[in-house]
Amino acid sequence: MIQLYGLRLSNYYNLTKALLIEKSLDFEEIKARPTQEEDNLSRSPMGKMPSISVNGQFMSESLAIAAYLDRLEPQPALLPPDPFEAGKVIELICHIKLDVELVARRCLPETLFNQPVSEEIKQSTQDDLAKGMKAVSRIFVGQPFAAGTTLTLADFYTFYCFDLATTITQKMFGEDLLASHPDIRNVIEHMAQHPSVARVESERAKKG
Numbered sequence: 001m002i003q004l005y006g007l008r009l010s011n012y013y014n015l016t017k018a019l020l021i022e023k024s025l026d027f028e029e030i031k032a033r034p035t036q037e038e039d040n041l042s043r044s045p046m047g048k049m050p051s052i053s054v055n056g057q058f059m060s061e062s063l064a065i066a067a068y069l070d071r072l073e074p075q076p077a078l079l080p081p082d083p084f085e086a087g088k089v090i091e092l093i094c095h096i097k098l099d100v101e102l103v104a105r106r107c108l109p110e111t112l113f114n115q116p117v118s119e120e121i122k123q124s125t126q127d128d129l130a131k132g133m134k135a136v137s138r139i140f141v142g143q144p145f146a147a148g149t150t151l152t153l154a155d156f157y158t159f160y161c162f163d164l165a166t167t168i169t170q171k172m173f174g175e176d177l178l179a180s181h182p183d184i185r186n187v188i189e190h191m192a193q194h195p196s197v198a199r200v201e202s203e204r205a206k207k208g
């Protein structure tokens with residue numbers, strides 16, 4: 001049995017939970033706030049969520065956990081068997097995570113917690129997001145899945161990273177980040193119906 005630590009308000013927690021369901025793995029959810037307390041740091045060195053526990057050992061970072069789960073339970077495979085194609089899936093995920101989601105996050109304090117961010121940060125967010133979206137759209141396949149013809153980890157990251165990034169850009173700048181990206185929007189709409197994601201989303205509304 002795997003323990004999943006974090007809160008259901010976290011997009012990366014929900015992504016990891018969807019992968020555990022996708023792989024039909026036994027797991028339990030344990031509520032854990034992202035603190036700098038020792039118990040949390042022992043699970044997640046930056047104090048973030050999610051983290052997992054496996055036989056008393058801990059792992060953080062959703063992408064590390066995702067890679068582990070894909071090896072632990074190979075079916076359904078969420079990384080292509082071809083090493084280069086698998087690398088390309090991770091490449092797409094890195095750009096979605098680092099150059100879009102993480103950039104949009106700079107404005108999270110104002111979007112979700114009413115803590116104003118400076119004009120300088122707002123401007124750099126918009127500039128860097130434009131660059132990040134160009135990068136993602138250069139390698140996003142979307143025919144019909146994020147990285148090609150099969151469902152991969154990149155589809156899960158597309159759903160959960162753009163969920164947060166589009167919420168932030170809409171509230172901060174009144175902009176639809178995906179206005180000129182119908183391929184990305186299609187993947188998100190498709191993933192919303194995908195059983196593991198649909199279950200996570202329905203449970204998200206409940207306390208957790």
Ligand SMILES: N[C@@H](CCC(=O)N[C@@H](CS)C(=O)NCC(=O)O)C(=O)O
Nearest residue numbers: 010011012034048049050061062063
């Ligand atoms: N790179 C990490 C990001 C995790 C992350 O940003 N978690 C957020 C919640 S979605 C968090 O714990 N934020 C609190 C903090 O940074 O202290 C991953 O992929 O797991």
